[in-house]
Amino acid sequence: MVSPTSLKAISSLLLGLGFVSALVALLYQYSLTRSPKPRLWTADELALYNGTDEGLPILLSILGSVFDVTKGKSHYGPGGGYHHFSGRDASRAFTSGNFTGDGLTDSLQGLSSEQVNSVVNWRKFYTERYIYVGKLVGRYYDPEGNPTKYLKGVETKAKRGAQLLEKQKNEESKVPGCNSKWSQSEGGEVWCDEGYPRLMRRPGDIALTGQISQRCVCMKEEELTKPGLVEYKGCAYLSRSCVV
DSSP, X not given: XXXXXXXXXXXXXXXXXXXXXXXXXXXXXXXXXSOOOSEEEOHHHHHTTSSSSTTSOOEEEETTEEEEOGGGHHXXXXXXXXXXXXXSBOTTHHHHOOOSGGGSOSOOTTOOHHHHHHHHHHHHHHHHHXXXXXXXXXXXXXXXXXXXXXXXXXXXHHHHHHXXXXXXXXXXXXXXXXXXXXXXXXXXXXXXXXXXXXXXXXXXXXXXXXXXXXXXXXXXXXXXXXXXXXXXXXXXXXXXXXXX
């Protein structure tokens, strides 16, 4: 017959084994869900981390840099508004807004320097907010993890875009902009507290966006004859407000 002391020892042993088993299972589950150590990834490997497997973290890549975005699961998991970014590098979509088909690509070909700079700024956002877990081998990093010529070209173009944008802001700060308002019932209006509303071209936009845009500026009466200024249609020459 087993003595009470022996039964107590056996019970303690079984409880101990149960605790160890539970701890091992917990540690195994943790190993699946914790952020991977930084390493090189292939596109096929990254695709497994798109949030559809609850046992794996959620990863995305931007410009070849891979980040763990699991803490934003409600956004990056299935059904989330940013799920289309998970498990892939869809760098182009960060600026194009095209989240379907060919829009979900890592190619930035044909984008303006302003758009490329925007993508680089998104990479900075992820670097500051999420956990970096490595590099995606392909367009931006070679099999040894070295930056490709394409990545260097992207970063150069982005730097140029940032410089042009800063230059444009400095130039525009010298000419005051108009006040403006818009409502569905009344439409739009621009006005100047001092000066008169005119449209002025933004020459820097050609380099930044590939297109020419205009902004509303307030010009003094003696400045209204400057070249490049455009009057608002239907607005009196010396009117301080114009319907748009």
